[in-house]
Amino acid sequence: MSVYAGLPLRLVCYAAGAAALSIVGPALWTVPTFIAAAASVATALCFAIADVLFSAHRLARRAFVMAAYHKAEVEALGARVATLERLRPAAPLAVTVPETRDASLETANNLLQFAAHVSARCGRQMTPDIGAGSDGDPIAEAQIELHLQPIVGIPDRRVQHYEVLSRLRSHTGTLMMPAEFLPAARATGRAADLDTRQLASIVGLCHRIGDRHMETRLFCNLSGDSLHSDGFRAALTAFAREQKALSQRIVFEIDAATAVTLNPEVAADLRGIEAMGFAFSVDKASLGDLPRLQGVFRRPGFLKLDATMLEKADPNVLKALARGGTQVIATHVETEDQATSVRRAGVELGQGFLFGKPRPARMDDNARRRAA
Template identity: 90%
Template sequence: MSVYAGLPLRLVCYAAGAAALSIAGPSLWNAPTFIAAAASVATALCFAVADVLFSTHRFARRAFVTAAYNKAEVEALGARVAALEMLRPAASMTAAAPETHDVSLETANNLLQFAAHVSARCGRKVTPDFVADSAGDPIGDAQIELHLQPIVGIPDRRVQHYEVLSRLRSHTGTLMMPAEFLPAARATGRAADIDTRQLSSIVGLCHRIGDRHMETRLFCNLSGDSLQSDSFRAALTTFARQQKALSQRIVFEIDAATAVTLNTEVAADLRGIEAMGFAFSVDKASLGDLPRLQGIFRRPGFLKLDAAILEKADPGVLKALARGGTQVIATHVETEDQAASVRRAGVALGQGFLFGKPRPARMDDSARRRAA
């Protein structure tokens, strides 16, 4: 609703108040009628001007925030399209014969031109650092930066765990979001490298935390591209063996779309890591995924379900998960109504902007060196 929606009614109230004071003023203030009327009108006018200025300020602030959000969306679009432009085969850069016309390439070029046009209108060119610096290794040269989003107990809103979200900080200081660097990382086979560096950073963060909050766990995301790599799984198994002391601090998180497509070899490796004491979390899951997930893991330690799904979930299924040792986490909790609905469903843990947005993790120098 517009910030000016109730302004006319308020102005009418100010005018009515001025008229009432003009009539009652002479007897109330023991002043001449002209002076009482002037004072009443001046008072009402001051209130009206203040109301208009306040409403204009709110409108301008909302417009500024909306413009900044739209600008960020356009820059992200430009980054993704520019990444596609950088990663297309070298052969497609040459003039193609009419009979080998590439429709997808033409579409990508059109999108690139559109993104450049809109970004230029917003006052910035589409030159993200990881695309512009094509001569070096922009992904390898960038530094991993960890951001933490809290997972809280819904009844008391106390922080129980954190999900670790990785960002890349370029050599120029620009912070790159996953939507900007993940497509390029996957296309160039660098997803496993990012996940490996993320694990090293999380170990550094665990050491910084020390023995404080031993019950707090850090949820570390692993991409499907990394899990399909034999070398990465071997490194992950070695990591789990060497860092077994952190098995109660680190939770490996996989999205459901990746988990249900894992073959028997990958599933066997993950069960071996489970046997070392590490828990797994399945994100973006649905209740229909449960039979397949039970065939992959011994038991998922955590299952993340959207708050909208939990509102319609069968309480018996949720109780069966709890009896089996799986903790359900409600995700995308954005309103108090959703939090109340999730709590009524018997879910004790929640994650979403209602409870906290991702914030940069405080890391000491040794942790930063591990992230480099």
């Protein structure tokens, strides 16, 4: 029962308690009946007012957070449409249409059509962010910027690890979100380049941190386009060999939809990287993916499951994962009720807006040069 649903019941309990104290008060305190009744009513009113104020504060705070979240979504959508508009070529390109249609490009095209329709209805023209006469590649010219979202221990809320989220900062200072530049990066074959630049930035961040917080790990996301590139996997293997000292600091993260579709050659390369001491994390997973994931990894170090899914998960399966050395991380934890349910299921690590939003990582000049 939530705080707000239980409020009427608690008020009834306060009234019942006041009535009971009014009856037994004279015998307990040896005071006149009216004094005992007045004291009981006053005490009950104090508790009721405090409870109502506390519940109102929680409700107002949640409403404020949701309003801020929706405002950020609207702003991100506007920035996304503007960025997609400037990345779309002015004239049609002669390209070979693949047999399988890319859903992300179709979504981007629909967004652009919607933006053009809204602009026409409002009597305005969309203006690109890139300066006039700029014919360079906006992705190559942009600087990669790392943002960190904490992964905390749910019982004590202490930060244990961070997930690294990449953003692009254009030459005009505009911050581009992944939903804005990833479709264009995939369409132009630049996804592997972005992942390579991200790895270089993470290495710089590890050097900046130094020997502090040795148990804190940085989760680095790798895209499916990069993993299917033979050149990128060779570079990733060389990176793991050269940076073996960072094997306890960097965790490679892959989403479950990509992991279960990797061919045996890619899976063998990933198992080789595991053998060098690096751990892998599988994001957006479900318990039904476990049999297929066992054929890809030797043993996933971390498994990220949605908090709503964990509420109905079999505790025996979660215990078996822990015995096998796989740590489960609850994702999208946004309320205290979800944190309590996840903790009750036996999960110790959590990630979500309840524990912290992504924040820019502080990087020195050397780290920025590695990211360039």
